[in-house]
Amino acid sequence: MELEQNQACTELLLLVIDGQATEEQHQELMRHLEECESCREEYLLSKSIKDSLKSHIKINGTPKDLANSIQNKISETASLK
Amino acid sequence: MGERMSYENKDKQRVFNEEFMPHIDAMYNFAFRLTLDEDDAKDLVQETFMKAYRFINSFETGTNAKAWLFRILKNSFINNYRKKSKQPNKVDYQEVESYYNSDSVNENITTDLRVETVQHLIGDEITNALNSLDVDFRTVIILCDLEGFTYEEMAKILDIPIGTVRSRLHRARNLLKEKLKQYASSLGYKDKRK
Numbered sequence: 001m002e003l004e005q006n007q008a009c010t011e012l013l014l015l016v017i018d019g020q021a022t023e024e025q026h027q028e029l030m031r032h033l034e035e036c037e038s039c040r041e042e043y044l045l046s047k048s049i050k051d052s053l054k055s056h057i058k059i060n061g062t063p064k065d066l067a068n069s070i071q072n073k074i075s076e077t078a079s080l081k
Numbered sequence: 082m083g084e085r086m087s088y089e090n091k092d093k094q095r096v097f098n099e100e101f102m103p104h105i106d107a108m109y110n111f112a113f114r115l116t117l118d119e120d121d122a123k124d125l126v127q128e129t130f131m132k133a134y135r136f137i138n139s140f141e142t143g144t145n146a147k148a149w150l151f152r153i154l155k156n157s158f159i160n161n162y163r164k165k166s167k168q169p170n171k172v173d174y175q176e177v178e179s180y181y182n183s184d185s186v187n188e189n190i191t192t193d194l195r196v197e198t199v200q201h202l203i204g205d206e207i208t209n210a211l212n213s214l215d216v217d218f219r220t221v222i223i224l225c226d227l228e229g230f231t232y233e234e235m236a237k238i239l240d241i242p243i244g245t246v247r248s249r250l251h252r253a254r255n256l257l258k259e260k261l262k263q264y265a266s267s268l269g270y271k272d273k274r275k
Contacts, residue, residue, distance in 0.1 A: 057207060073131060
């Protein structure tokens with residue numbers, strides 16, 4: 001019983017964190033978080049990991065010549081037809 | 082494929098430039114996260130754009146070009162790189178490993194990963210943790226957390242049911258937590274707690 005409850009919480013939590021929950025689901029989770037400490041911690045942790053990924057993963061700059069070389073190949077292909 | 086000339090050549094180039102090219106940075110980043118190699122990433126992006134041009138008639142203007150391109154890129158990646166490295170399916174192994182770890186964690190290790198710890202981790206540590214995941218797990222995290230695709234879009238990009246997207250994402254995140262926890266304790270973050 002408790003396990004099922006946990007699983008339902010986890011699913012709800014992920015939906016909210018990923019911004020794909022409905023308004024009702026969002027509020028349901030918020031109500032639950034007020035009374036459940038372990039879910040609250042889980043929520044904050046998952047959220048902070050997601051935020052860290054977004055802000056810390058290095059974006060590798062696209063090589064400057066890549067766009068040009070693609071454009072050139074496309075022009076070649078197009079003019080062959 | 083029949084010769085369905087939906088686009089004239091001029092239109093093709095316009096659609097290509099207006100709808101596909103703006104995604105080049107996201108595509109390169111995705112390709113790099115998959116291959117972890119700059120040259121391979123470049124080749125993969127180039128190949129993807131060439132395929133996109135060739136099959137442009139199956140793209141409907143105004144629909145989600147980014148998801149369409151990501152799907153082509155992912156398929157090219159599987160064709161080019163997966164076949165070559167005939168590794169056993171590591172996902173199965175990591176899934177087993179993650180279950181095993183999650184059991185043992187509760188019993189033996191008292192250190193939990195905490196929000197403050199995560200906030201102390203720097204880019205390199207998070208990048209390394211992500212890169213250490215098997216490519217299938219890495220992929221769902223990139224698509225969801227970095228690129229912000231919905232579960233539904235991810236299901237289309239990866240050709241798997243939404244339920245599988247969600248469970249894979251869940252497992253990927255648990256694995257990532259484990260890795261971050263290992264980093265944190267190896268770096269002594271544990272001691273920062275009172």
